[in-house]
Every structure is written in C-alpha cells, then in structure tokens.
Amino acid sequence: MNGMNAMNQGNKPMIPNSILKHIPEPLQGLFENPFFSAGFGLIGVGSILAIGRKGFQQSLIQARRYFFVSVEVPSKDKSYLWLMEWLSTKKSTSTRHVSVETTYSQHESGEIHTKVNFIPSVGTHYVYYRGRVIKVERSREKNIVDMSSGNLWESITLTTLGTSRQIFQKLIEEAKVMALDKEEGRTLIYSSMGTEWRRFGHPRKRRPIGTVVLDRGLSDLICQDVKKFLGNSQWYTERGIPYRRGYLLYGPPGTGKSSFITALAGELQLSICILNLAGKNISDNTLNQLLSSAPQRSIILLEDIDSAIQTGNGGGGGPTSPGSSDRSISNVMQYQGYSGTGLQNSGNSGQLTFSGLLNALDGVAASEGRILFMTTNHLEKLDKVLIRPGRVDLQVPIGLSTNYQMENIFLKFYPKQETLAKNFVERLPEHQISPAQLQAYFMQYSDDPHKAVNNSQELIH
Template sequence: MNTITGGGAGVNGAQPVRGLPKSILQYIPEPIQPLFENPLFSAGFGLLGVGSLVAIGRKGFQSVLIQGRRYFFVSVEVPSKDKSYHWLMDWLATKKDKTTRHVSVETTFHQHESGEIVSKINFIPSVGTHYVFYRGRVIKVERSREKNVIDMNSGNLWESITLTTLGTKRNIFQKLIEEAKIMALDKEEGKTIIYTSMGTEWRRFGHPRRKRPIGSVILDKGISETIITDVRKFLGNADWYNERGIPYRRGYLLYGPPGTGKSSFITALAGELQLSICILNLAGKGVSDVTLNQLLSTAPQRSIILLEDIDSAIQTNETNQPSSSSSNQSSNAISSGGMQYQGYSGPSSTMQYQGYGSSLTFSGLLNALDGVAASEGRILFMTTNHLEKLNKVLIRPGRVDLQIEIANSSPYQLEKMFLKFYPDHQELATQFVDKVKHLSLSPAQLQAYFMNFSTDPVEALENVNQLNLNK
C-alpha cells in the first residue's frame, strides 16, 4: 500500500501531491499546518484567494470609475416638464448626425402670413444613448422614458434628457441650452403667443400669431397712447415699486359696448410691447381658489393676463335691504358659466360654488388679485360690456389701477376708419363723418360696412343709408 506524505516519492517514482509550498507553510502555526498540507483544502484556499482578489479588484475599478465620473465629467438632467426640454429637442433635431439610425418622428406646424398651416416632419433622437459634437466637445445624450410614470401636467409619459461630457465646468451646458433657446425664439420673433389655462398649467393655444400693428386698432384720440405709455412705464419701473414697498403689479379695465375693439387692442398691445397673452377662463371646469392662485403665480414672463367679459364670468347681485325675515334677507350670488355661488353676504365672505368640478369663490378671486399670496410683476387686463354689473370691490384701486372707456366711434375714429380703407381721400372722409356722426356705430360695424365697398370710396359715401339700419 502506498501513502502520500509531505516528502518522499509517490507511486512509481512520481512526485507526491503536496499542499501549500514550504515557503508559505513555514508562516502558518504548527498546530494547523497539517490542515494546509491537505491538497483539497489548499486548492480551495487558493480559489478563495483568487476570487477575493478579483472581487476586490472589480470593486476598486468601479470605485475608480465612479470617482472619475464625479471629478472628471459633468452632467445635467433636463426633465420633460421644463421649457428647455423642448428647446433642446428642437436643437438636437438640427444638430444630430443624419446617419443616426434610431430616431423618433416629431411633426411641427408653421403658419404663413396668409393663415395657411404647413406641417414639417423632424427626426429627433429616440429613447437611448446618442453622441453629438459641440464646440470641440463630445457630449453624451441619454434620453430616458419612465413607462409607469405620468406627467400630470401634460398627460404624457415622464421623460428626461441627460447630457454628459468630459470636463469640470458646466458652462458648456449653459451655452448649449442658451443657443437652443435663441434658436427656438427666433422662430417666434415678431409673433404673439397665446396661452390658455388648463388645470394649474398654461398651455399654448394654437400657433404663434403674426404681430398685429398697433395702428390697425383705431381708438378715440389719445386712448391708445395713454395705455401704451402706462404699460411701458410699468415694465421699466420695477425698482421704483420695490423701493417704496408697493406691490409690483398693474391692473387695467377696458369697458364699453361690444365691437369697440377692446380685445383687439390688447392683442395689438401685446405685439407692440413683445408680450404674450394668457387667457384666463374663470368659468372653466376645475377652476378653484387654489388653481387660480397657481395660475397667476406661474404665468409666463412678460405676458398679459386677460380676463375677458369679466361681468359674464363672475357676476354679483347685491341687495342691501335689511330684513329680519329669512325670505327678505340680503341675498347675493356669484355665477360662473351659468352656475351660481350662493350665500354671498359681503366682499369678505366666502361663497361656496354650487356646481360640479369647481370651488372658486369671490373672496378667492379678490385675494388672488391683490392678497398676500398675489404674484408680482403681473399685468392684468379685464374687459366688460357692462361696467354697472361689476362689484366695485373687484375694480377698486390696487386691483384695477386704470379704467378706460372704449366707446362707440367718435368723429375722430370715423375719419380714421375711412382713411384706413381709402387712403388719400381726405375730402370724402370729411363728408362721410358729416353724414354719420349722429349715429352710434361701433368700429366693428364700420369695418363690416367698408368691406362691402372695399375698392370704391364713392360708393361707401353714397350708401351710408345702409348704416341707418343700425341707428
């Protein structure tokens, strides 16, 4: 019988199987040396050691990568809810290499001066990883989409774009996003953007509109200049307000009969001062005190907040006759879109909306306009056809700083309207004014009349009897 020992020869003169080498074994205490002389144990110990070294090496390599990414790479994440996300997507559509195989389709629309809308198909980077070259730097673009997360504002799946590049400063991203912003704004230069309220968010309404010349809306003498001067003064006077502790906001009320150009002038004013318009519908479903405050505080910068026909959106009917009888008690109601708020007994009272999907109160509206939480830097325009229907509390100074009547056409407007359609016919314009100045005509009526005789000022003068029907 042959045995295996630590020394001596094995079977048939072969070298015996050994455990650990003596050079290592001598450092192991003698009581446990026999254990390490076992070849099976020593082989397992070796594998364990190799595995441990590999694991330590792998972890160290990962740590080096993490630290290297932290100190030698910069990155920025742009979520889809941010405005710059859409700027960046448009920028990537123009900068991305045409050989890229993985793209998404995005259809945009452009409106010509004639009103014709033309569609354009853009290819943008799809979900995944892409690389672009910008200002001598390679930028890694990672577009990700969460399958189970919904952006509650837009209703779309939550998306984000992460930009990463080698370096220690993030100013490269500031330049990139600024370039994308300028490119996007250049497409809208000279146009007026309209926003409408949707829940707690402002969304674009239609396409950017061609700027309407301020001279195309003819108001009575001096009115247009007064409003423009006042708004310009407000926009350039923020420090004056702050130094005196005055809330930096301005309110305007334009009142007068229908068709006198109130809304048209506001549109032209926005174009003249390069402002956008935010149409706020108080009678919309889901409008509440909370959403109203949110909308007013998040309106786009350099915009006009427009409350059209405020008398129809919010109506108050007050009865101040005291009575001990419940049937004769002071009763006030605020209606919104045909529904009513019941139980309003004064300006400071809270009225509960008795309808579905809304909890807007009159006191909530007043607080949103000039309360503690009211937003700063705001330009608010209200329009109404019936000034007498508005509660004086709503239009007091502080909420409405400038009230201007936009009445039916004055002799000045009659002449300017005639010359607008028939330039270089001053004598005919004077005769036209003499014939119709006794009539109460709105600019909308005059415009419709002149369009019937768009090429013949003589016929327009001779057929003024048609305007008598509107007397």
C-alpha cells in the first residue's frame, strides 16, 4: 500500500495545478505523463514555440515588404533640410521628445531675426498626412561623420501602409515648395566646403540692378548677354559649342564689380557660388567636382583672381623660356615657365595646379551650363592664356566714375534734384573718384543735398 502511494507520488505531475488548470483537458493527460513532465515534452513545446515565433517574425517581414512602402532620406541630400523644416510644422502637440533648430530671417530693413523651431528628435514619431499615418524614424550614426558638413551622419526613414511611393513624392515636393517660398525674392549664397557646396549665411534680399550704377550701357550689355546665354542652350548644342559662358570684370577697387554681380544674380533669379581658390583643401579634382556640381541656375564667382594667381620672377627647377615667370595659386601650386608649347607644373596631384585650373575651365571634363564670373583689380597681372576666349568670353572694364555715373548716383540719394546733380558733376573731374567713395560721401550728407554740392571738393583732396 505504501509502495503504491510512493508510485502515485512519483507519478505526480511536475506542472503546478495553477498552470495545469489553464491547459485544455485533452492535453492535461500529456502534461501528467512523467516522461513529458521530466522535460522532454517541454523541450519539444519550446522548440515549437520558437519555430512559431520565428515564422511570425518572417511573416511580419514579408508583410512589411509587400504591404508597406518606405523611403530613406540621408542628411547629405538637400531634401533632408526641406523635410526637417516640414516636420517642424507637422509635429504633434503630444510629441514630447523634440530637438531645437534655430533659423534666421532678414527683414526689409536688413535686421536679422531668429526663430526657434522644435523638430522631432532622434527616435520614432508619427505624423498624419493626406489621410495616411506615416511613421517617421530619425536615426543618427554616432561613429560616422558626414565629411561635407562635419556633422554626425543622420537619416530619416518614412514608412506607411501601401505599395505606391507617390505619397512620398508629394510630401517631399510639398516640403520643397514650402522651403523655396521662404527664399522667394532672395539671393542664395553658397561657398565651397571640400567637394560640396554649402549655404553661406542667410538668403539675402535681392538688390535691384538699378542701384548699381555702371557707366552708360555696361549694365545692359552684361545683363542682356547673360539672358541670351540662358535662353539659347539649343543653339549651342546644334553648333557643337560647349554650353558655358565666362565673364571678366576688371578695374580699380570700389568700382562696383562684386556689387553688380550680386545685383545681376537678383535680377535674373540666380544663386551665387563663391569659389575660393585659396582654400586649403582645393585641388585639381575638387575644383572639377565643384564646377560640375554647382547648384542649377547659379553664378560661379572667382573674386580677385589676380590675388589667387601670384606672379614672381624667373627661377627654379623647371624648364623656362625667355621672359617666363613662376606662378602659384595661393602659394600652393607652383607653375614654372610658359612657352608656346604648353605649361610645365611642379605641383603634385593633391594640389591645385595652373594647368588644372585651365582644364577645369574649358577642358574635356569641364562642366556644361555654367556661368563663370571673374573679377580683378589688375588686369595686367593675368596671363592671356587664362582669359582667352572660351575661358573668358566677355571682358568688361569697370572704371572710376564718369560724369554719367556721378550724376546718376547723386540722383539715387537725392531724387528729383536734377539741377543740383548737374552742378555737382561740373565741380568734379571724371575718372578720379570711385563709386564707393561717392556713396560714403553722400551718406555723410544724406539729409542735405546742398551741402553735398557745396563741399564736393572734399572728394578730391
């Protein structure tokens, strides 16, 4: 009797009654089996559950593949900034984890105002757009740096139910329009950073081209030439002519060369890309990449090209011809000797060379659809090979003020004072005063045109 009780005790199920009562009756006998309870059955059930879980996960992956659509926007892409700005306007008031983004705007008076936006921080968020719920995943790689900006690499992944990407196209287009609306009527300035163009400062209010007074006819000459170029791409293609145009504005300091280019960009709704040949990371390769990747409808500006290309005497380690000279770009590139047969260069492949500059301007790999402006205070310092047709198609002298300029600049400051303007011009000689000097002088007497006339001799003493 005691043995039977012991056997019954030995056959007591290993599963507690509190759990066993939740198991269906047909399976309770299985769990009461001593061998099953000893562990073999549990191992089997665990395996079945593991296989079921893996199958469920695979089903989710397949469901996401066939029933969901996603798009990833990396921080390197220009649409990333559009999307971030768009998200700042679509954030839910229940979003508790946000990042701060400060933006700047310029009022008509020129005063700079700042605005603090809250955008979704790194993590997962949800937004509602065109009747669809969109999952927004913002991620940041801690160990990967975007070399073009120096910031940690980021990306945004958008996911929604469906099979068409059209909703993302509409979303990004809406974000683009919203961003561009804020830039309407303003000129964008870019500067080079490595092989990338980065926005420089805030968008500037467009300067009316009439506020920069050049000598009679010069403004119209340049403006009409650029307009003709922009509207004649097919003409260039049909004749096998490279579709690019180069301009050189030369003259003394303070004559309005850079100011006119800024006003021209505003007039034609173009951006300005300032290319600094003295940059420490500039090389033949990076120059080619920058020229080929400039934003559409932009002016590439090389200011004070005579300072970038410095000329010395004779010398130094390479073949030379009579009258030849050593040249360098920002003391980095060494150009030794020029003869009718070619250029000889002592720079290495990691530097910007004179031949590399020439090839970037009009070589085999030179970019198409490009508008390039150079400025210089010393035309005589520039080698003719740099400014020959094909590299520079139109050279325009921007000199010291003529009578025409002095009169019109006077009228800009003192409208409807034609008689005083003529009196002012009669007191001063031509080609001796820069427009910058005139502007500073008129600002001194901004409220009294009579004093501006009577004290005009201050400008030549």
